[in-house]
Amino acid sequence: MEALLLGTGLLLGAYVLIYYNLVKAPPCGVLGSLRGRTAVVTGANSGIGKMTALELARRGARVVLACRSRERGEAAAFDLRQESGNNEVIFMALDLASLTSVRAFATAFLSSEPRLDILIHNAGISSCGRTRETFNLLLRVNHIGPFLLTHLLLPHLKMCAPSRVVVVSSAAHRRGHLDFTRLDQPVVGWQQELRAYADSKLANVLFTRELATQLEGTGVTCYAAHPGPVNSELFLRHVPGWLRPLLRPLAWLVLRTPRGGAQTPLYCALQDGIEPFSGRYFANCHVEEVSPAARDDRAAHRLWEASKRLAGLGPGEDDDPNEEPQPEDSAAPSSLSTTQPEELTVSELYPGAQSLPDLSKLTRRIQVKAESEP
Numbered sequence: 254m255e256a257l258l259l260g261t262g263l264l265l266g267a268y269v270l271i272y273y274n275l276v277k278a279p280p281c282g283v284l285g286s287l288r289g290r291t292a293v294v295t296g297a298n299s300g301i302g303k304m305t306a307l308e309l310a311r312r313g314a315r316v317v318l319a320c321r322s323r324e325r326g327e328a329a330a331f332d333l334r335q336e337s338g339n340n341e342v343i344f345m346a347l348d349l350a351s352l353t354s355v356r357a358f359a360t361a362f363l364s365s366e367p368r369l370d371i372l373i374h375n376a377g378i379s380s381c382g383r384t385r386e387t388f389n390l391l392l393r394v395n396h397i398g399p400f401l402l403t404h405l406l407l408p409h410l411k412m413c414a415p416s417r418v419v420v421v422s423s424a425a426h427r428r429g430h431l432d433f434t435r436l437d438q439p440v441v442g443w444q445q446e447l448r449a450y451a452d453s454k455l456a457n458v459l460f461t462r463e464l465a466t467q468l469e470g471t472g473v474t475c476y477a478a479h480p481g482p483v484n485s486e487l488f489l490r491h492v493p494g495w496l497r498p499l500l501r502p503l504a505w506l507v508l509r510t511p512r513g514g515a516q517t518p519l520y521c522a523l524q525d526g527i528e529p530f531s532g533r534y535f536a537n538c539h540v541e542e543v544s545p546a547a548r549d550d551r552a553a554h555r556l557w558e559a560s561k562r563l564a565g566l567g568p569g570e571d572d573d574p575n576e577e578p579q580p581e582d583s584a585a586p587s588s589l590s591t592t593q594p595e596e597l598t599v600s601e602l603y604p605g606a607q608s609l610p611d612l613s614k615l616t617r618r619i620q621v622k623a624e625s626e627p
């Protein structure tokens with residue numbers, strides 16, 4: 254009997270420790286009004302994205318739910334209007350797996366919405382499911398699509414500065430490793446998928462780091478946010494049906510609610526005074542140090558260049574003709590290494606768009622930054 258009581262006590266104690274250190278999320282705590290501001294949240298029809306959009310709507314923002322399914326997106330917009338009492342919550346179609354869809358979303362958004370104050374890249378996948386693509390679908394949805402979307406929406410973000418970009422990454426980035434010779438190789442099997450997920454989350458952190466450098470002085474700041482371990486459909490939807498009823502109660506016990514998961518992305522989007530931390534990674538509403546691979550400025554810059562090619566952005570205004578060609582040039586599939594003929598380029602969409610900073614200046618800034626860091 255005593256042993257049973259002791260065992261129960263130990264189990265309860267362990268759970269309390271897990272609950273307060275892992276499950277319970279510190280609240281974002283920023284309550285200011287967002288009336289007159291516009292936010293875009295990708296993948297906002299479920300999980301963390303839906304709760305993030307709800308909190309933005311409650312604070313009075315106009316919120317665009319950028320989702321791939323009209324049915325799920327419209328249903329979420331309806332729910333969020335009801336729950337927040339804010340009628341300015343709308344759905345717009347965005348499938349991050351398709352570069353054409355990303356461009357169509359950007360064109361529709363820029364022609365119908367006069368402002369963009371907060372862009373939250375929340376949508377993500379952990380598996381390719383049953384699809385068999387000729388490219389790395391995890392990298393496409395989790396990084397390349399958001400990369401292109403950021404480029405296309407930058408004119409609005411700059412116009413509305415101070416404005417913010419939040420990239421929902423993950424602690425899984427610590428297991429990531431980017432092989433630039435195989436960046437866009439299709440992913441097959443669950444082991445490759447797990448690796449590709451971690452790699453794409455590392456790409457999120459490196460992208461945020463480089464974006465901050467590129468945007469210095471523009472008033473647009475950016476942050477990578479880890480939501481914590483969250484009880485959502487992200488992984489559960491891919492486990493066999495018979496296992497789900499067993500895993501659901503366990504997930505409910507030891508993982509955060511999606512509302513808890515939304516707190517760090519919200520903090521990064523709303524907290525005053527974090528601008529000096531632009532480009533950094535946040536977890537539990539605090540800035541956190543990242544893995545060595547995620548603070549490699551050369552890799553961040555190399556990823557930026559590779560992403561431009563994979564996103565179908567032609568040689569851009571920030572290209573340096575003297576730069577040595579990178580090995581990934583030859584590895585990139587030819588269909589993605591140049592601008593898609595049926596798709597418009599950024600300069601075609603925005604002939605007057607402000608050009609990104611000159612690459613030689615950027616390289617110097619990266620060198621200075623690298624030298625000043627331990």
Ligand SMILES: NC(=O)c1ccc[n+]([C@@H]2O[C@H](COP(=O)([O-])OP(=O)(O)OC[C@H]3O[C@@H](n4cnc5c(N)ncnc54)[C@H](OP(=O)(O)O)[C@@H]3O)[C@@H](O)[C@H]2O)c1
Nearest residue numbers: 296300301321348349350375376377423482483485486487
């Ligand atoms: N859950 C965790 O423990 C955890 C931990 C660390 C980081 N994260 C990150 O948090 C973010 C949100 O995940 P979650 O946990 O809330 O998962 P979730 O409930 O599965 O939500 C993912 C969202 O992304 C959308 N999406 C998927 N593919 C898309 C595409 N091709 N185009 C546009 N939208 C697409 C989904 O739409 P559909 O409903 O149409 O599929 C869904 O709305 C992800 O970036 C994830 O990597 C999650």
